[in-house]
Amino acid sequence: MDGLEARELAYFVAVAEELNFSRAAQRLGIAQPPLSRTIKQLERRLGVLLLERTSRKVTLTAAGQVLLHEGRRALEGLAAAARRAQRAGQEDHRLVLVTKAVGDGGMLPEILAAYESEPEAIAVDVLFCGFGEQAALLRGGFADVGLLHGRPDLTGLDSEDLLVEGQVVILPARHRLAGRAAVTLADLDGEVMPRWAGLLQDDAEGPEVRDAGQLMQLIAMGRTVAILPESARGYLGGDVVCVPVLDAPPTTMMIAWPEQSRSPALAAFVRVAAGVAARRGKGD
Structure with a gap:
């Protein structure tokens, strides 16, 4: 079997994500018939059924789920390779x-x-x-x-640990715990914790936070508190304070x-x- 082509993968990923041939064709900027033909040709070449099609819906087979996962990674890798080559050539x-x-x-x-x-x-x-x-x-x-x-x-990454730090809680200056020398996690029960954008968290119900500036502003307003590495002390303004959390697990910077x-x-x-x-x- 010949290797997969980037175009085939891009077509399949679009259909697999949309679960609708019409929407996928619109997203790709092509007509639906050539999209359908490409998916059928891909299934014949692989020798497996990738999509279950009925008059009402399109669903992924087990093989289709694997190809969606691997296809996304492959397409991302191709795009990354192009960017790195362009930057290296400057x-x-x-x-x-x-x-x-x-x-x-x-x-x-x-x-x-x-x-x-x-x-x-x-x-x-x-x-x-x-x-x-x-x-x-x-x-x-x-x-x-x-x-x-x-x-x-x-x-897809290599890494090396650099620094292990304790953690502190960042609080509004007028918070009930702001004057404490240290706190425990139990002291923070019931506090509103932020939801970090792009990360799954089962226990956080606070505002979604995307960057440090937004976080510090929300804390100063009393909308949330946050547990951060101890080195965050150096970035605080006068309207928030930090207090060590004695039993918070250490965090590693890499x-x-x-x-x-x-x-x-x-x-x-x-x-x-x-x-x-x-x-x-x-x-x-």
């Missing part, structure tokens, strides 16, 4: 670092300063993103390296990059970041 090649605004553990200025002295160093652009977006931007070819917290999906990268500039950046983190850990 005369002014730069390293793009992605992080959320309060997600560098307070180490980024030191990392950037140390990196400048590396023989392989190139200019670094810092791309600030919303919560939980770093891994997707790395996989999509929009960035070369990222600083991440928690337990993100690292599919550096991540696309797997199988061969960039000397990227390797130097990862090495420098690990060195800065190691010195921080020793209290230097």
